[in-house]
Amino acid sequence: MIYLDHAATTPVPAEVADAVRDALVNSFGNPSAQYPCGHEARQLVARCRETVARALGCEAERLAFTSCGTESDNWALRLAAHQLRHVGRHIITTAVEHSAVLEPCRRLAEEGWEVTYLKPGRDGCVTLAQVEDVLREDTVLISVMLVNNETGCVMPVREIAELLKRRGAAALLHTDAVQGFLKVPFSAETLGADLISISGHKVGAPKGVGALYLGERIKNPLPLLAGGGQEDGRRSGTEATAQLVGFAKAVELRCERLDASLAHMAALRDYALDKLLAIDGVERVGNGTAPHILAISLAGYPSANVVEDLGAQGVCISAGSACHRGKASHVYEAMGLPKKVKAGVLRVSFGPETQQSEIDALADALRRHRDTRFPML
Secondary structure (H helix, E strand, O other), X not given: OEEOEOOOOOOOXXXXXXXXXHHHHHOOOOOOOOOHHHHHHHHHHHHXXXXXXXXXXXXXXXXXEEOOHHHHHHHHHHHHHHHOOOOOOEEEEEOOOOHHHHHHHHHHHHOOOEEEEEOOOOOOOOOHHHHHHHOOOOEEEEEOOOEOOOOOOEOOHHHHHHHHHHHOOOOEEEEEOOOOOOOOOOOHHHHOOOEEEEEOXXXXXXXXXXXXXXXXXXXXXXXXXOOOOOOOOOOOOOOOHHHHHHHHHHHHHHHHOHHHHHHHHHHHHHXXXXXXXXXXXXXXXXXXXXXXXXXXXXXXXXXXXXXXXXHHOOEEOEOOOHHHOOOOOHHHHHOOOOHHHHHOEEEEEOOOOOOHHHHHHHHHHHHHHHHHOOOOO
């Protein structure tokens, strides 16, 4: 199998799986328990927090563990809206956010918040000027993803943070950095966002673990889950020790050769772009600069058919976010792509393990599909 869908999820390295198994077998105590194996589990969770926080560039106490990026996004939006509910009820986000942001925004709108959705240009990105144009005194939250999961576009999050500081705005800034963490260089300290969502399974950890960074402006964060008061009262629920160990180990492995891995993935993206654009009918979609995501279109050939056919040939790519499950992408709709281009969009995404030979195999498989199938649009 040739796996080129790392933006959907990533393979779990053997070292991570071994660390998870060891934690399951030997560190099974409840971190809230007051006897020795509980203390040991609690200390283990603390070490995991320090490891992930160090990679994110923040103090460990600023990081709260969650079950996934979706939970982190939901929590961030809810607590920001609650904290500044006395200031106003205006939220700014983009039309190309992950569903984990768009759906909570939709629910907040049903509850009386006003949501402004910024549409990108054909390059897939929103601009600082767009944010500045709609920022108001009653704006309480701006949520803009760091890296778009379907186009690889890097959004101006740092510049938005600087804008808010310059304007003395009360609004809190959240960024879904699930596709940015350990993929594009940034740290919580220098990025300037008040809330940062990350996920483990995008960087080699098992599924079921994520985290939320809570900056200094977050006061008494509203818990998304009420219960026993774990995570310093911020997020109740018994800590998933084994998943946290896997998260920390995966982060350690990524950080060991991070610069080399990012350079490798960027080179693969450029190689893939040259190789795929040499196929008649293929064009680039957007202008993403993240090293691990490339969006293209085989215009006129429905992407669902292409993905299924290439899968049968042993090549795994996607038609966009895995969360769409075959439905039309709101990202490409918001970009205003022509109908044939939009229907034929494919996402290719890379990891540190990806090789040029796999890109060559993708190009051959895509060329075979074009030569043996007729366009349906």
